[in-house]
Amino acid sequence: MKKIINDPYRVVEDTLSGILKAFPHHLKGTEASPRVLIRRDAPVRGKVGIVTGGGSGHLPLFLGYVGPGLADAVAVGNVFSSPSAEDMLAAIRAAEAGAGVLQLFGNYTGDVMAFEMAAEMAEAEGIHVKRVLANDDVVSAPPQEVSRRRGIAGIFFAYKIAGGKAQAGASLPEVAETARKTVENTRSMGVALSPCTIPAVGHPNFSVADDEMELGMGIHGEPGLRRAKLKTASEIASIMVGQVLEDLPFQRGDRVAVLVNGLGATPMEELFIxxxxxxxxxxxxGIEIHRAFVGEYATSMEMAGCSISLLRLDDELQQMLDMPAYSPFLLQWR
Amino acid sequence: MKKIINDPYRVVEDTLSGILKAFPHHLKGTEASPRVLIRRDAPVRGKVGIVTGGGSGHLPLFLGYVGPGLADAVAVGNVFSSPSAEDMLAAIRAAEAGAGVLQLFGNYTGDVMAFEMAAEMAEAEGIHVKRVLANDDVVSAPPQEVSRRRGIAGIFFAYKIAGGKAQAGASLPEVAETARKTVENTRSMGVALSPCTIPAVGHPNFSVADDEMELGMGIHGEPGLRRAKLKTASEIASIMVGQVLEDLPFQRGDRVAVLVNGLGATPMEELFIxxxxxxxxxxxxGIEIHRAFVGEYATSMEMAGCSISLLRLDDELQQMLDMPAYSPFLLQWR
Structure with missing residues (x-):
């Protein structure tokens, strides 16, 4: 295992410590838990709070999506592991500013269980909570079982759009509805060329032969659609774009935003190719591209590979996607 | 070689094509050369133009530093190879808006030769050109031979500050002087954990044993200070910060900006650690940290490792560093 770390069992603590030292004007910790970080100015009075969370090892997911025009608080799990219900509850409390809280996160069993429990506890305290799960990965379950699908990089669109909606002063039901609409119109697919290593495990979580790729692999190394010989960028794009387009399905004349996301080790040059x-x-x-995002938005540590996400836009989604937002982790938009 | 590409000999063409399709509101090509890209609104009337360039394989270097508050035009070479003098001349012509042009680039022999030749041709056409070379890599030559040192990620500071100065309406001598001051106060050092592969070569440019790192390696795999057993993040940071501090030297009470740069495959989590x-x-x-930048600012394709750059600030440099700037390739600052 070749990593710039101090202790495989302190990777998350050291990462969070470094983040708080790097961006003290943007983020702050909480007294409730060292695993809960919030916007420096949270709670933002009168605004619907947005909370998220998930396992570590995916930066800029999830911490990078906390900021103005994005989420307000995040609960941070161990590498590839769910945060606790207690930490999610602390995140909800920190984000609540009188207008209720939207939980926005990826559809993984552990996260769902912990976050549902936290939502119940928060409701018992009088905080209104709604929940939207990102499930954009088209190969993680067939179309008739969409609710079983995992969330991958396409959650970026939901953060951006729900964050914009909340910033614009919408109510909790409105923010939740817009987030839900975003998720329903988002589809993604990934390809992995190499594995990654969970620090506390110490060896790669799978292997891919030197001349192979795995189409549809998840961001924790979940098995994908199939192994195949490594193809050209155009051939890989053709397979992935084809599968994503036919799933929604996207149709001639649709206007979309595109995200090409690097999984960690793949150079930006390859993402542009x-x-x-x-x-x-x-x-x-015949698909109209409103705008493109190319870079690292949801990684799997040092995994090589990429994913593509498409969001079908309507006027509301486009307007919210284009609203200003800020996080020091992220590529800039304007 | 495991890369998402079409043809090892068309990597640069395909990358540039993708970039222009992704960011059409930000960048445009030129009629003069497919290897010269410019700000959408270049030349910016009355503003000192800033041109840069260098080999491909380092994104967001160099293309990512073209934009408002940054550079105006860039000449793009093959992977790890200098652009031609003709392309640099075309970049100068595209950036010239009546106030002269600053060439700002890293100190590599091929670039220097080509860009000097281009400057002479531009001067013959009546365009005033000044040149500032970034040479922040402390291990690439001893302190008494600073002019032999290579430029690495610390050039980010020079782009940001010279770009701010030009945007603020300064004259060519003023912009050049501020860029020179930035370079003189910048020091960097890198560490590599794994090699990278030039597509047209097809195999890694060197090897590092599984339990080793190379301290001081350059961004093209130039030999560093020494091979050593892989150490903890704290130990590696101690060696690198120590060497960078003593070189300028930085002193108790100095105010600095810090850049921790990922070389390509190293996860953001490790950069924060x-x-x-x-x-x-x-x-x-006793060093005061004004602000930190953590992310990928100058890469070597899929090389694992990182570098640290320190810039000693005075009031002018700090003000220019904090000015707004925009590029869709970059982490956001404000």
Whole structure:
């Protein structure tokens, strides 16, 4: 295991410590738990709070999506592990500013269990909580079982849009509805070229042969659609764009936002080569591209590979996607 | 070689094509050369132009530093190779808006030769050109031979500050002087844990044993200070911060900006663990940290490792560093 760390069992603590030292004007810790970080100015009076959380090892997920125009608080789990219900409850309390709280997170069993429990405890305290689960990964379950699908990088769109909606002063039901609409119109698929290593485990979580890739692999190394010989960027894009398009399905004339996300070790050059091919495929299908995001938005530590996410836009989603937002972890938009 | 590409000999063309498709509101190509990209609104009337360039394989270097408050035009070479003098000349012409042009780039022999030739041709056309070379890598030559040192990630500070100065309406001599002052007060050092592969070569450019790192390695795999057993993040930070501090030297009471840069494959979590240790070391030495940047600012494709850059600030440099700037490739600052 080749990592720049101090202790495999202190990776999360040391990461959070470094983040708070790097961005003290943006984030702060909480007294309730060292695993709960919040916007420096949280709770934001009168605004619907947005809380998220999940396992570590995916930066900028989840911490990078806390900030103005994004989420307000985050509960941080161990590497690839769910946060506790107590920490999620602390995050909800920290985000509550009188207008209720939206829980927005990826559809993973451990997270769902812990966050539901936290929501119940918060409701018992009089905090209104709604929940929206991102489930954009098209290969994680068939279309007739969408509720079983996992969330991957496409959750970026939901953070951005729900964050914009809340910032604009919408009510909890409105923010939740817009987040739900975003999730319903988002589809993603990934490809992995190499594994990653959980520090406390010390060896890679799977292997991919030197001339192979795994189509549809999840961001924790969950098995994908199939192993295949490594193909060209254009061929890989064709497979992935095809599968994503037919799932919703996206149709000629649809207006979309595109996210090409690097899983960790893949150079930005390769992400643009992939986007170059994806752009041509989408245009050829008559899809209108409103804007593109290319970079690392949801990683699996040092895994090589990428994912593509498409969001079908309507006027509301487009307006909220284009609203200003800020996080020092993120590529800039304006 | 495991890369998401189409053709090892078309990596740069495909990358640039993807970039122009992804960010059409930000960048545009030129008629003069497919290897010259410019700000959408270049030339910016009355503003000193800033041009840069260098080999590919380092994104967000160099293209990511083109934008408002940054550079105006860039000449793009093959992977790890210098751009041509003709392309640099085309970049200068595209950036010239009546106030002259600053060439700002890293100190590599091929770049220097090509860019000097381009500057002479531009001067012959009546364009005033000044040149500032970044040479922040402390291990690339001893202190008495600073002019032989290579530029690495610390050039980020020079882009940001010279870009701010030009944006603020300064003259060419003023912008060049502020860029020179930035370079003179910047020091960096890197560490590599794994190699990278030039696509047209097809195999890694060197190897590092499973339990080793190379301290001081350059961003093209240039040999560093020494091979050593892989140490903890705190120990690595201690060696690197120590060497950087004593080089300028930085002194108790100095105010600095810090950049912890990922070389490509190193997860953001590890960069924050490294920053956590560096912060403590700097504070212990009485160094005041004005702000920190943590992320990928100058990469070597899929190389694992990181670098640290320190910039000693005065009031002018701090003000220019904090000015707004925009590029879709970059982490956001404000």
């Amino acid at each position: 992939f986007y170059d091919a994806a752009y041509d495929l989408l245009r050829h299908q | 490294f920053y956590d240790a560096a912060y403590d070391l700097l504070r212990h030495q």
